[in-house]
Amino acid sequence: MEVEDAITTTIFDVGVAAIAQRSSEVRVREMGFKQQRMEEETTTKVITSTTILPSRNEEKEKEKQEDLCENRGRIVYPKAARQVAGNSHKHARAARVDACGHFYKPTDDTRKGMTELQFYENWQAMEHERVPEFSPFLATFVSRTVLYESRDAAKPMPFLKLRDVTADMKQANVVDIKIGERTWHPSHDAAYREKRHRGDLETTSCSIGFRVCGMLTYEEESNTERYWNRKWAKALNLETTTTGLDVFFGQNSERITNVLRKLKDIRQSLEMNPFPVFFLGSSILLCYDSSDLHSDVRVVIVDFCNAVKNKSREVDRNFLDGLISLTNLIERIRDRVRVRMDPTSLSTSSSGLSTAGTFNPNTPSPSSSK
Ligand SMILES: Nc1ncnc2c1ncn2[C@@H]1O[C@H](COP(=O)(O)OP(=O)(O)O)[C@@H](O)[C@H]1O
Numbered sequence: 001m002e003v004e005d006a007i008t009t010t011i012f013d014v015g016v017a018a019i020a021q022r023s024s025e026v027r028v029r030e031m032g033f034k035q036q037r038m039e040e041e042t043t044t045k046v047i048t049s050t051t052i053l054p055s056r057n058e059e060k061e062k063e064k065q066e067d068l069c070e071n072r073g074r075i076v077y078p079k080a081a082r083q084v085a086g087n088s089h090k091h092a093r094a095a096r097v098d099a100c101g102h103f104y105k106p107t108d109d110t111r112k113g114m115t116e117l118q119f120y121e122n123w124q125a126m127e128h129e130r131v132p133e134f135s136p137f138l139a140t141f142v143s144r145t146v147l148y149e150s151r152d153a154a155k156p157m158p159f160l161k162l163r164d165v166t167a168d169m170k171q172a173n174v175v176d177i178k179i180g181e182r183t184w185h186p187s188h189d190a191a192y193r194e195k196r197h198r199g200d201l202e203t204t205s206c207s208i209g210f211r212v213c214g215m216l217t218y219e220e221e222s223n224t225e226r227y228w229n230r231k232w233a234k235a236l237n238l239e240t241t242t243t244g245l246d247v248f249f250g251q252n253s254e255r256i257t258n259v260l261r262k263l264k265d266i267r268q269s270l271e272m273n274p275f276p277v278f279f280l281g282s283s284i285l286l287c288y289d290s291s292d293l294h295s296d297v298r299v300v301i302v303d304f305c306n307a308v309k310n311k312s313r314e315v316d317r318n319f320l321d322g323l324i325s326l327t328n329l330i331e332r333i334r335d336r337v338r339v340r341m342d343p344t345s346l347s348t349s350s351s352g353l354s355t356a357g358t359f360n361p362n363t364p365s366p367s368s369s370k
């Protein structure tokens with residue numbers, strides 16, 4: 001109840017009609033689901049008289065779990081410990097996670113917050129039917145919701161509730177790679193363009209079409225998680241990016257091959273069925289669980305705060321060329337891993353080893369980028 005009251009409070013606080021409408025839609029949707037679930041449960045109980053009813057303890061446990069998931073108890077959720085990059089590192093507002101596998105990204109009613117919300121709503125309402133093959137490459141969007149950020153907070157703050165892509169991982173390894181030689185668009189305001197352009201020049205974005213923004217690796221020997229922070233990421237060049245990703249993949253060529261396959265699928269989908277937005281400043285998040293050697297690698301695209309309308313659905317060259325460049329680099333890492341594992345493969349390998357130092361990101365500049 002309190003969360004629902006809180007949603008209403010936030011609506012009045014922000015005073016933006018569009019948000020009010022969206023939030024109440026979300027609320028209605030969530031309530032609709034709840035009601036549907038209750039009806040389903042009731043029906044099941046009536047028609048299946050032989051059903052073994054849950055014990056009182058089980059019911060209590062279920063209620064407790066539901067309270068947790070819907071935050072009826074004004075719980076302050078823990079900060080997202082596996083977050084590897086992003087603005088909430090800089091600002092006071094941290095991303096949060098709950099015990100039910102959700103990731104809460106701080107949002108607001110600015111251009112950025114609204115753009116990302118619109119992207120996910122549009123995906124949910126229409127795009128997912130048009131390009132169903134793209135579903136595995138986006139984190140599931142649940143709703144825009146509100147959370148208390150501390151126990152004494154006067155009011156709850158808005159968050160995007162997504163599935164946490166690392167939730168079921170015992171030993172998570174995560175890397176955030178911002179795609180595109182350009183993270184701004186001519187339609188962004190001048191101050192923003194200037195700031196992002198400087199950022200692109202100072203990192204590998206301009207030179208190779210992507211940049212690593214942060215990384216988390218699980219170190220077997222010491223049994224600890226290691227964070228490769230923003231400072232480390234900002235200083236990366238082509239060579240250290242290669243070494244960094246090599247460390248990330250942990251010498252596992254099967255893992256790398258999986259990632260390459262998924263990157264190829266993303267590329268094909270974006271080439272065939274462009275989105276009605278250009279992705280600017282979006283990242284590819286690679287995650288896997290190193291406690292299981294054969295676990296799948298998740299490849300998802302995150303961060304749609306700076307997406308820009310692409311009404312005519314042009315192919316997003318800036319994003320795709322960055323993606324191709326990343327694919328080239330990962331192929332080279334895979335070839336190196338293979339050679340390390342089996343030096344005799346050197347003679348037969350068509351690896352990019354011989355081209356080391358002449359890395360070809362294959363990223364012609366789009367005319368609008370300069
Ligand atoms: N659905 C998700 N599941 C798990 N972690 C996520 C998810 N979305 C984002 N993250 C984590 O949060 C970080 C920042 O996310 P991002 O959307 O890029 O935020 P920002 O707009 O602050 O850059 C990512 O690098 C990743 O570590």
Ligand SMILES: [Mg+2]
Pocket residue numbers: 085086087281283302303
């Ligand atoms: Mg980001």
